[in-house]
Amino acid sequence: MKLGLLLFLIGIEGFILNNKNLILMLICLEIMLLATTVLVLTFSITFDDLFAHIYALYIIILAGAESAIGLAILVAFYRLRGEISLSSPS
Incomplete structure (x- = not known):
C-alpha cells in the first residue's frame, strides 16, 4: 500500500512541477493511474474481492486509451505550433 501511495504522490508532484511539458504531464498521469491500479489490487487481495481485479483491468484499459x-x-499540437512546450512563444 505504501508503494501505491508513493507512486501516486510522485505522479502528482511531477504533474504540478512539470506543467510546461506535455510529455512529462502524460507520463505523470500514467504513473497516477498505475498507482491507483496497484492500490486497487492491494485492497483486492486484502479483502479477497474478485470484482476489484476486474476494476483494475478497466483502469489499465483506460490508461491505454488515455495514452x-x-x-x-500531442502530435496535432506539435503540427499546429511547431513545439511541444506549453509556455507562450517568445
Missing part, C-alpha cells in the same frame, strides 16, 4: 488519445493530441 493513445493523449499522444494523438
Whole structure:
C-alpha cells in the first residue's frame, strides 16, 4: 500500500512541477493511474474481492486509451505550433 501511495504522490508532484511539458504531464498521469491500479489490487487481495481485479483491468484499459488519445493530441499540437512546450512563444 505504501508503494501505491508513493507512486501516486510522485505522479502528482511531477504533474504540478512539470506543467510546461506535455510529455512529462502524460507520463505523470500514467504513473497516477498505475498507482491507483496497484492500490486497487492491494485492497483486492486484502479483502479477497474478485470484482476489484476486474476494476483494475478497466483502469489499465483506460490508461491505454488515455495514452493513445493523449499522444494523438500531442502530435496535432506539435503540427499546429511547431513545439511541444506549453509556455507562450517568445
